[in-house]
Amino acid sequence: MNKALARSPWFLHYDAGGCNGCDIELLACLTPRYDVERFGIVNKGNPKLADILLVVGPITRKSKPVIENLYGQMPEPKVVVAVGSCCVERGIFDGCYGVECLLDEIIPVDVYIPGCAARPGTIIEGIKKAIDLWRAKIEGH
Amino acid sequence: MPTIVPFGPQHPILVEPIRYLLALEEETVVGVEYEIGYLHKGLEKAMENDYIKDIYFAERVCGICSMVHSTTFVNAVEKLAGIEVPERVKFIRTILLELERLHSHMLWLGIVADSIGFQNLFMLCWRDRELIMDILESLTGNRIHFSMNTVGGLRKDISEKGIRFMLGNLDRFALSVRKIENSLYNDLTVLKRLRGVAYLTREDCKRYGVVGPNARASGYSNDSRMDGYEAYEMIDFSPILKAGGDNLDRVVIRMDEVLQSIGLIRECVRLLPDGEIGEKYKRGVEGETFFRCEAPRGELFYYVRGNGSKKLERVKIRTPTLANLAMMEKVMIGLEFANVPATALFFDPCMSCQDR
Numbered sequence: 001m002n003k004a005l006a007r008s009p010w011f012l013h014y015d016a017g018g019c020n021g022c023d024i025e026l027l028a029c030l031t032p033r034y035d036v037e038r039f040g041i042v043n044k045g046n047p048k049l050a051d052i053l054l055v056v057g058p059i060t061r062k063s064k065p066v067i068e069n070l071y072g073q074m075p076e077p078k079v080v081v082a083v084g085s086c087c088v089e090r091g092i093f094d095g096c097y098g099v100e101c102l103l104d105e106i107i108p109v110d111v112y113i114p115g116c117a118a119r120p121g122t123i124i125e126g127i128k129k130a131i132d133l134w135r136a137k138i139e140g141h
Numbered sequence: 142m143p144t145i146v147p148f149g150p151q152h153p154i155l156v157e158p159i160r161y162l163l164a165l166e167e168e169t170v171v172g173v174e175y176e177i178g179y180l181h182k183g184l185e186k187a188m189e190n191d192y193i194k195d196i197y198f199a200e201r202v203c204g205i206c207s208m209v210h211s212t213t214f215v216n217a218v219e220k221l222a223g224i225e226v227p228e229r230v231k232f233i234r235t236i237l238l239e240l241e242r243l244h245s246h247m248l249w250l251g252i253v254a255d256s257i258g259f260q261n262l263f264m265l266c267w268r269d270r271e272l273i274m275d276i277l278e279s280l281t282g283n284r285i286h287f288s289m290n291t292v293g294g295l296r297k298d299i300s301e302k303g304i305r306f307m308l309g310n311l312d313r314f315a316l317s318v319r320k321i322e323n324s325l326y327n328d329l330t331v332l333k334r335l336r337g338v339a340y341l342t343r344e345d346c347k348r349y350g351v352v353g354p355n356a357r358a359s360g361y362s363n364d365s366r367m368d369g370y371e372a373y374e375m376i377d378f379s380p381i382l383k384a385g386g387d388n389l390d391r392v393v394i395r396m397d398e399v400l401q402s403i404g405l406i407r408e409c410v411r412l413l414p415d416g417e418i419g420e421k422y423k424r425g426v427e428g429e430t431f432f433r434c435e436a437p438r439g440e441l442f443y444y445v446r447g448n449g450s451k452k453l454e455r456v457k458i459r460t461p462t463l464a465n466l467a468m469m470e471k472v473m474i475g476l477e478f479a480n481v482p483a484t485a486l487f488f489d490p491c492m493s494c495q496d497r
Contacts, residue, residue, distance in 0.1 A: 012151075013156075014151055014158070015156065015157045015158060015180065015492070015493075017179075017180050017182055018180070018204070018493065019201045019202065019203060019204040019207075019493050020156075020157065020203055020204035020205055020491060020492075020493040020494075021201075021204025021205075021207070021285035021286060022204070022285075023156050023157065023204070024156075024204060024205060024248060024285070025284070025285065027156065027252075027267070028267060028270075028271070028274075030267075031251075031263075031264055031267035031268055031271075032264055032267070032268040033267075033268060033271045044153065045151070045152060045153025045154070046153065047151070057180070058182065060179065060180060060181060060182055061181075062178055062179045062181070063158070063179055063180070066150055066151060066158065066179070070151060092197060092198065092201055093182050093184075093187075093201075095187065096182040096183045096184065096186070096187050097183040097186060098181045098182040098183040099182055099183075116201075116286065117204060117284070117285035117286065119284065
């Protein structure tokens, strides 16, 4: 069972209210200069097949049910990564009326990647940690 | 009885959330509704604040075009306060604005190439875009939010060494753009996928208030750079127009604008005067004004009202992406379902600008 699970992790990316800066840095990580796919990770937009959820930005009112829905659709074991300062601790959007809550108030978060915008190097380190954590979760599953 | 198919808010092809409800008769779209506001944080309310602090908010309206947001906001405040910035500041701002256009257009081309299944081109575009990101990083110190603008000038100067690095990288970038153009325009599959799809006439553009490269691809000229803000009045500039109005022309016009921007940057460097980069201003602003700039996606509009103190009373932002959304129902109806995701991206959506 564990052997069958230990394939390449697929990740799902959702923007919950960010400014787009971390989104394009995340995409830049997939491309030849940074190439995070060398760790065996693939960006798939399907929550039912995803193992790692990358969330960008503070959680806005309309994004909250979407995030809960996406997280609920993902199979166990799963790892959640919060990307960017505004996802980790609201950052510059602190006090804005549209910002409902933080990510770790609605779902458990495993890796935090700070930075406004988070730099590709930091994102790669965070993703690597998330992959290791995911593998460890499979061992204990 | 049409079938209703939801598209979004989370979809493999969408980088950011938006929700379309498509009414389908077999494979053809007969009706479309959209729902926005997934990223609405209330930035306009947050900007009723000290105008120096507001520059940070203005930059964080959008991560792709942060320079043009801060430039427009700062220009509006300078107009209210009656500040004339030095010429060197104008040229440096223009260089950064055009660099931003370069990286935004390459990013867009990569994403739409991915949406029509041409993943190789996505990788190539984003590889070459890193040349521009390197320039921006060496000039400003940041990749996304540059924090260069302040009221009355710039926070820091750019160095000779940085300019030499920029010109070298731009030469390499221009070569790669030529190569990408070559492979794109000679690819039969791409041409068949794009030609004649999502057709929009000049009258439609006027009626739906389309702005930016999308309007210019239909022959409707509305480039705000012709107003001559910053250094655009001192350099030789005229907007590029295309007549086709389909998805192919939307690619062609952006590729042409990329090459034009490279020329504009080189001209700015040639004309770059020496001098001060401005002083820090901290005084109250009174009255109301607006300013518009040409963002990579079209006309960006800032309305600012002050009451004599440093705190602003109201800031209103009109972004090009929200203006471009209205014609979606015009363009989507009659499309084949397979073309819908690509067409949604061909109009260069940026949901964080749009929802704020």
